[in-house]
Amino acid sequence: MKILLPALSPTMETGNLVKWLVKEGDSVVSGDILAEIETDKATMELESPDDGKVEKILVKEGTENISVNTEIALLKVDGEEIEEIPEKPIAKSPQVSSNASEPLSSEVNISMNSLLNQTKENSGGKNWSEKEISMREALNQAIEEEMILDEDVFLLGEEVAEYDGAYKVTQGLLDKFGSKRVLDTPISEHGFTGLAIGAAMAGLKPICEFMTFNFSMQAIDQIVNSAAKSLYMSGGEINVPIVFRGPNGAAARVGAQHSQCFISWFSHIPGLIVIAPSNARDAKGLLKSSIRNPNPVVFLEHELLYKEKTKVPEENDFLIPIGKGNLIKEGKDVTIIGFSMTVQRILNALPSIEKLGISPDIIDLRSIKPLDEELIYNSVKKTNRVVIVEDGFGNTSFGSHLSYLIQSNCFDFLDSEIIKVSGKDVPMPYAENLEKLALPNTDEIVSAVKKVSYIN
Amino acid sequence: MNKKNKNNFTNDQLLKFYEKMFLIRKFEEKAAQLYGAGKIGGFCHLYIGQEAVVTGILSSINSEDTVITAYRDHGHILARGVDPKLVMAELTGRKDGISKGKGGSMHMFSKANRFYGGHGIVGAQVPLGVGIGFAHKYRNEKKISRVYLGDGAMSNGQVFEAFNLASLWELPVLFIIENNKYGMGTSIGRSAAGGELYERATVFGIKGEKVDGMNFFNVSESAIRGREYIEKNSKPYIIEMDTYRFRGHSMSDPGLYRTKDEVNKMKEIDPVLMMKETLLNDYNIQEDMIKDIESDIKKQIKDVEKFSLESPLPDLKELYTEVYL
Numbered sequence A: 001m002k003i004l005l006p007a008l009s010p011t012m013e014t015g016n017l018v019k020w021l022v023k024e025g026d027s028v029v030s031g032d033i034l035a036e037i038e039t040d041k042a043t044m045e046l047e048s049p050d051d052g053k054v055e056k057i058l059v060k061e062g063t064e065n066i067s068v069n070t071e072i073a074l075l076k077v078d079g080e081e082i083e084e085i086p087e088k089p090i091a092k093s094p095q096v097s098s099n100a101s102e103p104l105s106s107e108v109n110i111s112m113n114s115l116l117n118q119t120k121e122n123s124g125g126k127n128w129s130e131k132e133i134s135m136r137e138a139l140n141q142a143i144e145e146e147m148i149l150d151e152d153v154f155l156l157g158e159e160v161a162e163y164d165g166a167y168k169v170t171q172g173l174l175d176k177f178g179s180k181r182v183l184d185t186p187i188s189e190h191g192f193t194g195l196a197i198g199a200a201m202a203g204l205k206p207i208c209e210f211m212t213f214n215f216s217m218q219a220i221d222q223i224v225n226s227a228a229k230s231l232y233m234s235g236g237e238i239n240v241p242i243v244f245r246g247p248n249g250a251a252a253r254v255g256a257q258h259s260q261c262f263i264s265w266f267s268h269i270p271g272l273i274v275i276a277p278s279n280a281r282d283a284k285g286l287l288k289s290s291i292r293n294p295n296p297v298v299f300l301e302h303e304l305l306y307k308e309k310t311k312v313p314e315e316n317d318f319l320i321p322i323g324k325g326n327l328i329k330e331g332k333d334v335t336i337i338g339f340s341m342t343v344q345r346i347l348n349a350l351p352s353i354e355k356l357g358i359s360p361d362i363i364d365l366r367s368i369k370p371l372d373e374e375l376i377y378n379s380v381k382k383t384n385r386v387v388i389v390e391d392g393f394g395n396t397s398f399g400s401h402l403s404y405l406i407q408s409n410c411f412d413f414l415d416s417e418i419i420k421v422s423g424k425d426v427p428m429p430y431a432e433n434l435e436k437l438a439l440p441n442t443d444e445i446v447s448a449v450k451k452v453s454y455i456n
Numbered sequence B: 001m002n003k004k005n006k007n008n009f010t011n012d013q014l015l016k017f018y019e020k021m022f023l024i025r026k027f028e029e030k031a032a033q034l035y036g037a038g039k040i041g042g043f044c045h046l047y048i049g050q051e052a053v054v055t056g057i058l059s060s061i062n063s064e065d066t067v068i069t070a071y072r073d074h075g076h077i078l079a080r081g082v083d084p085k086l087v088m089a090e091l092t093g094r095k096d097g098i099s100k101g102k103g104g105s106m107h108m109f110s111k112a113n114r115f116y117g118g119h120g121i122v123g124a125q126v127p128l129g130v131g132i133g134f135a136h137k138y139r140n141e142k143k144i145s146r147v148y149l150g151d152g153a154m155s156n157g158q159v160f161e162a163f164n165l166a167s168l169w170e171l172p173v174l175f176i177i178e179n180n181k182y183g184m185g186t187s188i189g190r191s192a193a194g195g196e197l198y199e200r201a202t203v204f205g206i207k208g209e210k211v212d213g214m215n216f217f218n219v220s221e222s223a224i225r226g227r228e229y230i231e232k233n234s235k236p237y238i239i240e241m242d243t244y245r246f247r248g249h250s251m252s253d254p255g256l257y258r259t260k261d262e263v264n265k266m267k268e269i270d271p272v273l274m275m276k277e278t279l280l281n282d283y284n285i286q287e288d289m290i291k292d293i294e295s296d297i298k299k300q301i302k303d304v305e306k307f308s309l310e311s312p313l314p315d316l317k318e319l320y321t322e323v324y325l
Helices: A112-118 A135-149 A173-177 A189-201 A213-228 A263-267 A280-292 A341-355 A373-383 A398-409 A432-438 A442-452 B011-036 B051-058 B074-079 B084-091 B125-138 B157-168 B216-233 B260-267 B271-282 B287-310 B316-320
Strands: A002-004 A014-020 A033-038 A043-047 A052-057 A071-076 A130-134 A153-157 A182-184 A205-209 A243-247 A273-275 A297-301 A309-313 A326-329 A334-338 A360-364 A367-369 A386-393 A419-423 B066-069 B115-118 B145-150 B173-179 B207-212 B237-242
Touching: A033 A071, A112 A309, A112 A326, A112 A341, A130 A135, A135 A153, A135 A173, A135 A280, A135 A309, A153 A189, A173 A182, A189 A205, A189 A213, A189 B125, A189 B157, A213 A243, A213 B125, A243 A280, A263 A273, A263 A297, A263 A367, A263 A386, A263 A398, A273 A280, A280 A297, A280 A309, A334 A341, A334 A373, A334 A442, A341 A360, A341 A386, A341 A442, A360 A373, A373 A398, A386 A398, A386 A442, A398 A419, A419 A442, B011 B051, B011 B074, B011 B084, B011 B271, B011 B287, B051 B074, B051 B173, B051 B216, B051 B271, B066 B125, B074 B084, B074 B115, B084 B287, B115 B125, B125 B145, B125 B157, B125 B173, B157 B173, B173 B216, B207 B216, B216 B237, B216 B271, B271 B287
Parallel strands: A153 A182, A153 A205, A205 A243, A243 A297, A273 A297, A334 A360, A334 A386, A386 A419, B066 B115, B066 B145, B145 B173, B173 B237, B207 B237
Antiparallel strands: A002 A071, A014 A033, A033 A043, A052 A071, A130 A309, A273 A367, A326 A360
């Protein structure tokens, strides 16, 4: 029987073989632990699927980036013949992917990193000491640095402490700061969100993690009515310096109740700041700025971006200002606007767009509220054409508002209708093909660009 | 001569508490009048009938303790020592209101007086108050977060989440249920199953009691017990106040859900009158002293009214300020 590297989470594509707990020749029974596998989220134990003898170990411990479904060992099960399998080098197989969504930037021609390198840094122009790390690590660094700098910053949420974070973003923070400042909560969003807001009213600076923003709906009243409105209602007396953060939007095959983009919901509310970074560098700089901000900030991450790497400054004074978008690619023919995961979707479509002889401005909004209107309008006045890409439902969406803003501020500059490529107005389906269809895809983005450019 | 009371308040202290109760009563009567005259808009929830609760609790408060409550908050912010002029000017929606006219009756705050509102969503103030208690503990402050809630909030889910968190994390919180028997127009019997309301917190390991909330002295004694328990055990405590509101839920409440007889019967144990009688009969306080206090308050209320009506409306530019800091 072949033992394959299993997919141990919805987003796992590769894993690391940390340790074998058996050796060749060992007898095992079903359920015995064979090995420790490190996934994108945690270190998990691999159990024996049957009774038998470990015939051959095919992948040495310590091997990293093994694709899901790679054969890692052979188990001789009673009454089963073993076929000889020659040892072969382990490499990431490009065709195997458990991820139903589009390939990410690292797998297409244009990487986020190369674009960020070309972009003028708008956070001081300093020569930073940089290291390539994932968004997950970048967020972790941001939290750690701010917790070191300010005693009033603390972190709470479900599984953020002893479990090391459901998505490993808060890994190691409990050990560094102790249980006074890194708190596991009960599954009690309405209660702990209210508690965190109350603590912020009394002067602390909580980072309130939602395991996913879908669960923030349990606490939407506290976010909208208590956090967002108190400064205004109190005539400036009570501010609420809090960050609500966690993954937002559709991950991979987790169904309707766990796959929704809430950008349109939160950006509707006066008093909330809304951030949606697309890469590790922005995530770190913006999360640090958010923690230091005296207002309530809704910081929307994306699970599929957690593992994506870019160069990130290591200095603790690296900040990206809230309210500044990023022109990640400069062109002349059309302005394509995205944020969070949709920036990746736009980059996936870029080769096809360029093949048409179209050179786009690509804007990564980064901040949804406040919005970098100047950057958007300057680009639109140059290109005269606009495509907006958003993952959220199209009906009464943020993209709708953005297209309103553009037409009212750049009316005389537009040579075409504005096209919005949104998520479809359906609850997220589970089936791989339907999920893919529900989200904005390359073809839709390319078609939109063609349409605003009057190309058939 | 000073009759022995368990809290050993001096006559001067007792007169101060009476003054506060009388101030709240007269303030609210004036608010009702101004509402009737169209000078106060929107919702206006009066505290008349419940004065012994906030005053009795006040008698146990260390000056640094914090307070948070729901929307029936006029009495609470006055008890916390905020200038009645600023409170009434908020009710009339004027520039000099405590929230600059942008909050209204239900949304008043004062950090200096450690009063954290003034919240309009039933139950929402309870997790918030637990969070304020969290901040006290986090900073090793010897403060107690005092969290008021009504009988209506006691059937609201987040309140139980807050009880669980307060007990689990051993936070210095005194929960005070003001059970005035009606959540808007629905009587407690039609909204809450099971036994006493405070017992719903005891399942989370929170100790508590129920007391006569119409009697200042009973309230005060229980509040001091609560404070001592929290200080000694570093755990939350809950007190259910048996009280009653003499006016409607808000000014626009026709009150068809209860009989006039019931209201009149409760008025026989009017907390302000009872306090006055106790001071006269049991503490040998001279009637003149009480009369002086009352006439001072009445004069003060006239000034409060004048101030609240003369203060200008907020500048129009205020519309866009204080959305963000």
